[in-house]
Amino acid sequence: MPIVCENLGRRFEDVAAVESVSFRVEQGEFFALLGPNGAGKTTTVHMLTTMLKPSHGEASIAGFDVRRQAHEVRSVIGMVFQEPALDDRLTARENLQIHAALYGIPGRRVKERIEQALEWGQLANEARRMVRTFSGGMKRRLELARALMHDPQFLFLDEPTIGLDPQGRRHLWESIAALRGRGLTVFMTTHYLPEAEACDRVGIIDAGKLVALGTPAELKTSTTGSTESTLEDVFIELTGHQLRDEEATPRDRLLNFARQGGEHTR
Amino acid sequence: MIATGEPLPRVNRSMFAPRVIWVMWRRELVRYGRNRSQIFGGLSRTVLWLLILGFGLGASLRQIEGYSYAQYILPGVVTLNVLFASLQSAIALVWDRQVGLLREVQVSPAPMLSVALGKLLGGATIAVAQGSIPFLFIPIIGVPFSVTKLLLAWAVMFSMGVFLTAFGVVLASRMRTFEGFGSISNGVIQPLYFLSGSIFPIRGIIGGVGFLDIPEELRNELARLGVYAIGGGWVVQLPVWIRVLVFANPVSYQLDLLRFVLLDFRQLPMVVDLLVITILPVIAALVAAVAMAKRS
Numbered sequence: 195m196p197i198v199c200e201n202l203g204r205r206f207e208d209v210a211a212v213e214s215v216s217f218r219v220e221q222g223e224f225f226a227l228l229g230p231n232g233a234g235k236t237t238t239v240h241m242l243t244t245m246l247k248p249s250h251g252e253a254s255i256a257g258f259d260v261r262r263q264a265h266e267v268r269s270v271i272g273m274v275f276q277e278p279a280l281d282d283r284l285t286a287r288e289n290l291q292i293h294a295a296l297y298g299i300p301g302r303r304v305k306e307r308i309e310q311a312l313e314w315g316q317l318a319n320e321a322r323r324m325v326r327t328f329s330g331g332m333k334r335r336l337e338l339a340r341a342l343m344h345d346p347q348f349l350f351l352d353e354p355t356i357g358l359d360p361q362g363r364r365h366l367w368e369s370i371a372a373l374r375g376r377g378l379t380v381f382m383t384t385h386y387l388p389e390a391e392a393c394d395r396v397g398i399i400d401a402g403k404l405v406a407l408g409t410p411a412e413l414k415t416s417t418t419g420s421t422e423s424t425l426e427d428v429f430i431e432l433t434g435h436q437l438r439d440e441e442a443t444p445r446d447r448l449l450n451f452a453r454q455g456g457e458h459t460r
Numbered sequence: 461m462i463a464t465g466e467p468l469p470r471v472n473r474s475m476f477a478p479r480v481i482w483v484m485w486r487r488e489l490v491r492y493g494r495n496r497s498q499i500f501g502g503l504s505r506t507v508l509w510l511l512i513l514g515f516g517l518g519a520s521l522r523q524i525e526g527y528s529y530a531q532y533i534l535p536g537v538v539t540l541n542v543l544f545a546s547l548q549s550a551i552a553l554v555w556d557r558q559v560g561l562l563r564e565v566q567v568s569p570a571p572m573l574s575v576a577l578g579k580l581l582g583g584a585t586i587a588v589a590q591g592s593i594p595f596l597f598i599p600i601i602g603v604p605f606s607v608t609k610l611l612l613a614w615a616v617m618f619s620m621g622v623f624l625t626a627f628g629v630v631l632a633s634r635m636r637t638f639e640g641f642g643s644i645s646n647g648v649i650q651p652l653y654f655l656s657g658s659i660f661p662i663r664g665i666i667g668g669v670g671f672l673d674i675p676e677e678l679r680n681e682l683a684r685l686g687v688y689a690i691g692g693g694w695v696v697q698l699p700v701w702i703r704v705l706v707f708a709n710p711v712s713y714q715l716d717l718l719r720f721v722l723l724d725f726r727q728l729p730m731v732v733d734l735l736v737i738t739i740l741p742v743i744a745a746l747v748a749a750v751a752m753a754k755r756s
């Protein structure tokens with residue numbers, strides 16, 4: 195059973211972060227949600243992964259309703275958030291140990307799973323290092339390996355390559371691409387068009403509305419009338435040239451504060 | 461997917477997952493162990509309050525109900541360390557939610573009640589450790605001490621730690637952003653500390669050497685009212701509004717019990733103390749679990 199959402203929407207007080215989106219993602223498919231800043235990508239992913247309650251509409255994953263069967267949904271998905279969700283005062287291995295406990299990986303399998311994850315993320319030699327000493331790319335690899343540790347059927351990635359250098363980006367993308375053909379369904383959001391180009395299908399979201407949906411080739415022909423164009427042309431065509439200025443959210447303010455050195459509560 | 465070998469079994473869904481409680485508890489302790497500045501903070505607070513204020517103010521105050529001022533504030537300084545440790549653990553949740561592990565926990569199938577319990581037990585354990593720092597100075601201030609007293613004090617401190625961490629968790633879950641521990645320290649910790657009878661007595665007799673002794677009849681009269689005069693001196697008369705605030709502060713009762721354990725001296729009804737120490741942490745823990753599980 196795939197990912198299905200029907201008129202899914204979410205409001206924050208008076209702003210509609212996601213107005214109403216409907217789409218399906220089939221089993222084993224790689225799906226990319228594209229959109230400018232503030233388009234509602236994160237909000238959509240958070241509703242699908244039970245992190246946010248939808249204001250209206252329905253969504254289900256593998257047949258489980260994201261509202262009423264949150265526990266079932268959570269057991270079959272793996273998630274990488276836009277901002278790292280690691281404990282950076284713990285080592286890579288300690289972070290993975292917590293993950294194993296949260297997902298109830300049986301005790302005798304934990305060690306093997308952790309070694310495999312570290313191996314897969316090419317972090318075997320850094321397992322005992324505190325995560326706060328990791329580069330952005332290493333953190334991403336760790337998070338991706340962690341999200342796969344419990345054999346999810348669905349993988350959600352919210353801008354997985356943001357903030358990475360071209361090498362890190364390529365490496366991460368190759369790791370994701372290597373998961374193809376194993377029955378894993380991947381739902382990712384991105385700003386970065388070459389990544390979307392490599393996905394089976396792409397949805398373009400702007401101001402909380404899905405403005406296009408199809409394979410990259412379909413989108414090119416239907417929007418610009420030429421298969422020679424790039425997804426970037428399609429993207430600009432559909433979402434306009436206007437810059438998206440956003441007010442700093444509380445999280446942005448906190449992140450800025452963290453970057454400036456933070457506080458002793460960290 | 462990246463793994464080889466047989467597939468993993470399905471996650472079961474019970475509210476109570478000892479392993480989740482264990483890893484969350486351990487996480488708090490590992491973080492504490494790696495944070496030398498917290499231990500240093502506890503030590504410097506103890507020196508400031510217990511030694512400098514204790515002996516400094518003690519020089520002019522002489523005695524409170526027969527106890528030296530440093531002895532009198534010992535339970536208060538323990539409480540201050542418990543307050544700081546609990547609220548620091550709890551407020552770390554604001555970070556945790558935005559840039560840390562909490563979202564990883566929320567998106568997992570782990571039961572939030574167990575996650576919250578691990579967090580609270582961890583916070584309380586750290587509070588007991590931090591709150592024990594003043595005990596190192598007991599030989600200097602001269603209070604009779606024993607293993608039984610230590611264990612009883614730890615029990616009271618642990619309950620206090622669970623309650624205060626839970627209280628802080630509820631507070632943290634209402635904070636969208638966080639730009640400094642100062643507001644928590646000034647707005648929460650200090651009022652709770654000052655208004656708990658920690659540094660001044662709620663009632664009793666202050667004075668001692670140099671004061672006129674209280675006549676025997678008056679002493680008996682006072683004893684009937686629950687005021688036990690050991691030395692002689694002034695009867696404490698707090699303004700009504702301060703009394704009201706002190707009585708409304710749950711920390712007053714926890715501290716009162718702690719003082720009873722450490723000094724054998726109590727200013728509030730024992731029954732209330734015991735009720736506060738046993739019931740409040742349980743209620744607060746449940747409220748905290750709900751607050752932590754809440755999805756926006």
Ligand SMILES: Nc1ncnc2c1ncn2[C@@H]1O[C@H](COP(=O)(O)OP(=O)(O)OP(=O)(O)O)[C@@H](O)[C@H]1O
Pocket residue numbers: 206209210211212229230231232233234235236237238276440443
């Ligand atoms: N918790 C919140 N409270 C109020 N408004 C919010 C909240 N979360 C998101 N929004 C608003 O909803 C809109 C969509 O936000 P969202 O984070 O989903 O965008 P996004 O496409 O992920 O953007 P980005 O590319 O910057 O990550 C934005 O206008 C944002 O300000």
Ligand SMILES: [Mg+2]
Pocket residue numbers: 235236237276352
């Ligand atoms: Mg986003």
